[in-house]
Amino acid sequence: MADADTIITDVDGPWCPKLVLSGLLTHEFVKLYRYADGGPPVDLPHKKYGPYAEAVPGWVEVLPKKAGSDVWPVAYATSEHVGRSGIIGNRTLIAQNDVKAQSYKQLGEVEARSRREADSLAAQAAETVHADLFITERPYLSETRTPYGVMVCTPEEALAFVGLYLRAQGLYITYRGPDGRGTYSMNKGLYYWVGTRELLPAAWRWFGACVQNASNVGDQSFVQLGGSLLRRVQASLQSRDELHIALNLEQNNDTALEVLNCLDVILVSLMGAVDVSARVAHKVLGLQSRSYQAAWQNKNWLKEIRDKDAALASIVGPNSQGKHTVTVLRLLRNSVHGEALSTLAVRNMGGPIETRVRLPHADAADILTAMDALGGRSKWGVKKIVRGSWDADPGVLVEELFPCVMNLLNNLMKLTPVENLSCVNIAAKDELPPLDPQGPFNPREREVIRWQLGF
DSSP, X not given: OEEGGGOXXXXXXXXXHHHHHHHHTTSTTOOOOEEOTTOSOTTSOOEEETTTEEEOTTBEEEOOXXXXXXXXXXXXXXXXXXXXXXXXXXXXXXXXXXXXXXXTGGGOHHHHHHHHHHHHHHHHHHHHTTXXXXXXXXXXXXXXOOOOSSEEEOHHHHHHHHXXXXXXXXXXXXXXXXXXXXXXXXXXXXXXXXXXXXXOTTHHHHHHHHHHHHHHHTOTHHHHHHHHHHHHHHHHHHHHHHHHHHHTSOOSHHHHHHHHHHHHHHHHHHHHHHHHHHHHHHHHTTOSSOGGGOOTTOHHHHHHHHHHOHHHHHTTSTTOHHHHHHHHHHHHHGGGGSSOOOEEEEEOTTOOEEEEEEOOGGGHHHHHXXXXXXXXXXXXXXXXXXXTOOXXXXXXXXXXXXXXXXXXXXXXXXXXOGGGSTTOOXXXXXXXXXXXXXXXXXXXXXXXXXXXXXX
């Protein structure tokens, strides 16, 4: 269900996440109900459903209470069916009396009370019709802690959810008109490849130098090395989707195993990408040590980097964001060398089972210290549920890890002096995506994939 004012119907509307979302919501795999506090616009025709019922197709409406009743009637309709339900309970009253809320405070007590009531009724209406998402920009619903049985999200958040849902159906749509026409899509590999290049803008110059060097000296091994960084990020993006798809299913042993499999791929792929950036820096700076020693966590090798290029070494220097990122990523990845990560099934207050992942016991202290330096362990979805161990929400963990690693990779590529390579001449155009407005790397394609990936 979506607030009607979050949906754009004009095909020439402004380019923004709402426009892209509005198009995706017209897909046949999505059922959309619109909602407004005052009900459907008066100029929309009602449809009769048998001799006793009529409603506006595609809308949910909260009707006035009948005299002496505590139930708010709810009507909802598709083109073929009409339904009736009701809102009961005290959540509406709780919202009315929530005088500590900051939302609408500037409107005065009476109006603020009315707005909070309307927002609560809207969320309960979405719950009543069993919507998966309620797309809204109502400020009170982002502030309240009152539980509603529906995911309340902004249009920007909904675009990421709907994009993931469609990708789970094998659909990689980059644009669909809000009238349901003019659908543009990509194959799976290209979608994640464009997403990778968008998240790593520094790679245009960095990888371009690898290509120039390999082409001009006749040795393709270096371009294959540089390209492996991009391919590993591409693989991690795909596994990130698969992890979130698994987490959105009913949690059981099978989904927990899928989460662990996806998490392993993400950790190994991202750490592999970081290691590739070290191998490239090793060659670019002409270090004398063996290339297999190239690793940003290797103190002896990092000293060689520091002697050649202090600015590059500082990215992973003491107490840097880069060093803490490498610590979290490396120690979680290292589970592939020993005791595997394990899951924990948790049920809170009679709710659904949640899958959590235990941090490796031997490295937990170092991981937590690094997480605390990167915003705090709670931000990473980490807490102690079972005495003697720490565990994390795998979805939250991955969403915190990805931006940190993308930032690290961009910084490392940006400061690696690839111009030092033989036969390399980087022009201004080499630092930017291709200019072809019809190509897959045009600004809108890159932007819409970034939005749909939730970045």
